[in-house]
Amino acid sequence: MRKQMFGALMGASIAAMAGPALAHVTLERAEAPAGSTYKAVLRIGHGCDGKATRTLRVQIPDGFYNAKPMPKPGWQLATTTGPYARPYDNHGTAMTEGVREITWSGGELPDDWYDEFVLRGTIGPEVAPGAALYFPTVQECDGAAAEWTDASGNAAAENPAPALQVTEAADHGDGHAHGHDAAGAAVLGDLSIAGASARATPPGAPVGGVVLDATNKGAADDRLVSASTPVAGRVEIHEMAMEGDIMRMRPLPDGWPVPAGQTVSMQAGGQHLMLMELKGPLVEGQALPLTLRFEHAGEVALTVPVGPAGGKGASHAGH
Numbered sequence: 398m399r400k401q402m403f404g405a406l407m408g409a410s411i412a413a414m415a416g417p418a419l420a421h422v423t424l425e426r427a428e429a430p431a432g433s434t435y436k437a438v439l440r441i442g443h444g445c446d447g448k449a450t451r452t453l454r455v456q457i458p459d460g461f462y463n464a465k466p467m468p469k470p471g472w473q474l475a476t477t478t479g480p481y482a483r484p485y486d487n488h489g490t491a492m493t494e495g496v497r498e499i500t501w502s503g504g505e506l507p508d509d510w511y512d513e514f515v516l517r518g519t520i521g522p523e524v525a526p527g528a529a530l531y532f533p534t535v536q537e538c539d540g541a542a543a544e545w546t547d548a549s550g551n552a553a554a555e556n557p558a559p560a561l562q563v564t565e566a567a568d569h570g571d572g573h574a575h576g577h578d579a580a581g582a583a584v585l586g587d588l589s590i591a592g593a594s595a596r597a598t599p600p601g602a603p604v605g606g607v608v609l610d611a612t613n614k615g616a617a618d619d620r621l622v623s624a625s626t627p628v629a630g631r632v633e634i635h636e637m638a639m640e641g642d643i644m645r646m647r648p649l650p651d652g653w654p655v656p657a658g659q660t661v662s663m664q665a666g667g668q669h670l671m672l673m674e675l676k677g678p679l680v681e682g683q684a685l686p687l688t689l690r691f692e693h694a695g696e697v698a699l700t701v702p703v704g705p706a707g708g709k710g711a712s713h714a715g716h
Contacts, residue, residue: 621690
C-alpha cells in the first residue's frame with residue numbers, strides 16, 4: 398500500500414514538474430554566437446486552457462535583424478515592419494528598418510497536438526556574449542490567449558518569453574577563446590574565422606583585398622559563396638593562378654571551399670577577397686566591417702583590421 402501511494406505521489410510530482418516546463422513556448426536551439434545567422438524554431442506544445450491555437454504572434458527583439466518567417470501550410474502569414482535601434486549591413490546596404498513582428502493566423506493547432514513555427518534572421522554583431530534576446534510570443538485561441546512575454550530573465554516566471562542566449566566564440570585551438578568582436582575573428586557553428594586582415598590602399602585606389610583563415614570542425618564540407626562590406630560597392634572571391642607563363646587573377650564563381658575537418662587559408666598572391674569599387678581609401682588602423690556568407694553555415698559578421706600597405710593582407714593597389 399505504501400509502495401502504491403509512494404508511486405502515485407511520485408507520478409503526481411513528476412507530472413506537476415513536467416507540466417509547466419512543457420507548457421512554455423521555447424526555442425529549439427537556445428544558444429548562438431553574435432553576428433551569426435540563426436534559425437529560430439518556436440516549439441508549441443499546447444493550446445490555451447484546452448482550446449486550439451488559432452494565431453501565433455512573435456515580436457522580434459532589438460539586436461536581431463533581417464528576420465524572415467517560414468510560410469506554414471494552412472496558415473496565413475503577416476509581418477509588421479519598424480525601425481531598428483541601429484543600422485545593420487546587409488549585402489553592402491545599410492538596413493535601418495525591418496520585420497519587428499510576425500503573425501501566423503487562420504490555422505488550427507489542437508491543444509493535444511505539437512507543432513513548430515520557424516523564422517530566420519541574424520544576431521547583431523554588437524550583441525555582447527552572455528546577453529539574452531527575448532522573442533515575446535502570444536498564442537490566441539477561441540476566446541482565450543496564452544502570453545509568453547516575460548523578458549525579465551526570472552527563472553521562476555510563469556509566462557517566460559522564449560529566450561536566445563548569445564554566446565562567446567569557441568576556442569580556436571590556441572588555448573584562448575576569441576569573442577565575435579575580436580579583430581579579424583568570428584565563429585559560426587562549426588566554422589571559425591581567424592586572421593582576417595587587409596592592407597592600406599592609396600587615395601583613389603579602386604580596389605582592395607582581404608585574406609583570412611577558416612577552420613571547419615564539422616563533418617560536412619562548406620564553402621564561402623559571397624561577402625559584402627559597406628566600404629566597397631561589391632566583394633568578389635578571387636585567386637591568382639598561372640596561365641602558361643603569366644600569373645593572372647580570376648574570380649572563383651563556385652566560391653571558396655572549406656572542407657570538413659580542415660583549415661584553409663587565403664593569402665596575398667593566392668586566393669583572397671577583392672573589394673571592388675572602394676568608396677574611400679583603406680586606412681591603416683581602420684576596422685572595416687565584413688559579412689561572410691557560407692553555403693550551409695549561413696552568415697557571419699566580423700571586423701577586419703587594416704594594416705600598413707606593405708604588411709600582411711591582400712593588396713591590389715596596382716590592379
